[in-house]
Amino acid sequence: MSHDAEEHLPAGGVSPDDGAADWGPLSSLPGNPMMWILILGELAAFGAMFVGFAVARAFDPVTFDASQAQLDRLLGGLNTMVLVTSGWLVAVAVRRRVSGRSHRLAMIGAMALGGVFLAVKAVEYGDKIGRGLTLETNLFFQLYYLMTGFHAMHVAAGIVILGIVTWWDSLENMETGAAFWHMVDLIWVLLYPIVYLMR
Amino acid sequence: MAILTRTWTILVLLTAVSLWAGRGGSGGSLGPLGAGLVLAAANFKADQILTHYLDLQRAESGWRTLFRVLLTLLGATIFGIYALSPMIGAALR
Numbered sequence: 001m002s003h004d005a006e007e008h009l010p011a012g013g014v015s016p017d018d019g020a021a022d023w024g025p026l027s028s029l030p031g032n033p034m035m036w037i038l039i040l041g042e043l044a045a046f047g048a049m050f051v052g053f054a055v056a057r058a059f060d061p062v063t064f065d066a067s068q069a070q071l072d073r074l075l076g077g078l079n080t081m082v083l084v085t086s087g088w089l090v091a092v093a094v095r096r097r098v099s100g101r102s103h104r105l106a107m108i109g110a111m112a113l114g115g116v117f118l119a120v121k122a123v124e125y126g127d128k129i130g131r132g133l134t135l136e137t138n139l140f141f142q143l144y145y146l147m148t149g150f151h152a153m154h155v156a157a158g159i160v161i162l163g164i165v166t167w168w169d170s171l172e173n174m175e176t177g178a179a180f181w182h183m184v185d186l187i188w189v190l191l192y193p194i195v196y197l198m199r
Numbered sequence: 200m201a202i203l204t205r206t207w208t209i210l211v212l213l214t215a216v217s218l219w220a221g222r223g224g225s226g227g228s229l230g231p232l233g234a235g236l237v238l239a240a241a242n243f244k245a246d247q248i249l250t251h252y253l254d255l256q257r258a259e260s261g262w263r264t265l266f267r268v269l270l271t272l273l274g275a276t277i278f279g280i281y282a283l284s285p286m287i288g289a290a291l292r
Contacts, residue, residue: 028259047273054277058284059291065228077218081211084248088207091252095200182253189210189244190273193217193237198281199228 031175039183042154046147046187050194053143057198060139065199067140070133072124076196079120080188083155086113087185090162090178097174107166110181114159121152144195151187158184206251213240234281242274 026033057064086109093106128134128141135145158181165177217240220233229237246267249255255263 025259025261028257029262030254030257043269047269050273051276051280054280058280058287061284061288073218077214080214080217084207084210084214084244087248087252088203088210091203091206091254092200094254095203179253182248185252186245186248189248190241190270193241194277197217197220197229197237198234198277 029179031177031179032172035176035179039179042183042187046151046191049143049147049150050190053147053194054198056139056143061199063138064140067133067138067144068196068199070128070131071144071196072127073196075120075124076192079117080192082113082117082120083185083188086110086117087182089113090181094171094174094178097169097171103169103174104166107162111159111162111166114155114162114181117155118152118159121148121155147191147195151184151191154184154187202251206247209247210244213244216240231278231282235278238274238278242270245270 023033026036029036089106089110093103093110096103096106125145133141135142161177161180165173217237220229220236220240249266250263255266
């Protein structure tokens with residue numbers, strides 16, 4: 001692994017005079033600016049889902065609160081801790097990459113915790129489906145499966161992205177992969193209280 | 200690294216606080232105070248992730264402000280809908 005002049009480039013990994021595209025204000029963000037466009041889009045999509053969920057609850061709080069009581073808040077909280085720990089490992093890996101130290105173990109640990117998150121989610125889904133709580137049960141469970149399922153797909157994609165940037169580990173790649181993973185982390189930190197706790 | 204570890208500790212502790220605030224059996228509303236506490240904790244956690252994990256403090260200050268404004272608006276909107284839900288329910292009856 002080489003640690004060359006890229007470590008000293010501004011955030012975004014692009015030198016002002018190397019002929020690369022000028023991303024304007026996006027150039028000051030860590031990683032590839034395209035990833036930040038994706039992050040803003042994802043935040044808008046999940047934000048709209050969260051507001052939609054709150055509005056749906058306001059129209060039928062009795063059904064929503066009774067359905068929410070069927071969720072396992074402890075498993076949801078455990079998964080939050082798993083994901084923020086994975087995010088910490090990724091952030092540590094990027095800092096170690098910047099300072100030229102070994103970072104692959106931290107990245108592998110982060111991916112493994114992503115796998116733990118998905119395993120816990122599978123246990124949750126299995127329990128709900130086993131008790132007959134499916135997409136067809138009511139609007140709460142439709143939204144629960146939609147939002148947590150969409151997020152779980154992002155976790156799965158994030159594990160693949162982390163694997164790619166662990167292998168091709170330029171600083172810009174690492175920062176770009178880390179930005180996606182932290183976005184996944186951030187969305188769960190907001191999703192968990194809205195779906196599992198608010199009543 | 201110390202800042203990252205401190206951030207991780209804050210995130211885990213706040214998750215435990217949220218879990219405690221939102222605990223309980225099947226019944227019982229959190230009430231506006233409990234809901235506000237849970238949402239405020241989530242918002243603070245999101246800000247910590249943006250600032251330290253995503254390292255947004257390195258970017259131009261406008262980005263951090265933009266994300267903070269967006270998160271605050273989202274949290275305030277959800278809290279507002281939550282607080283208004285008894286009135287919405289009453290109006291529908």
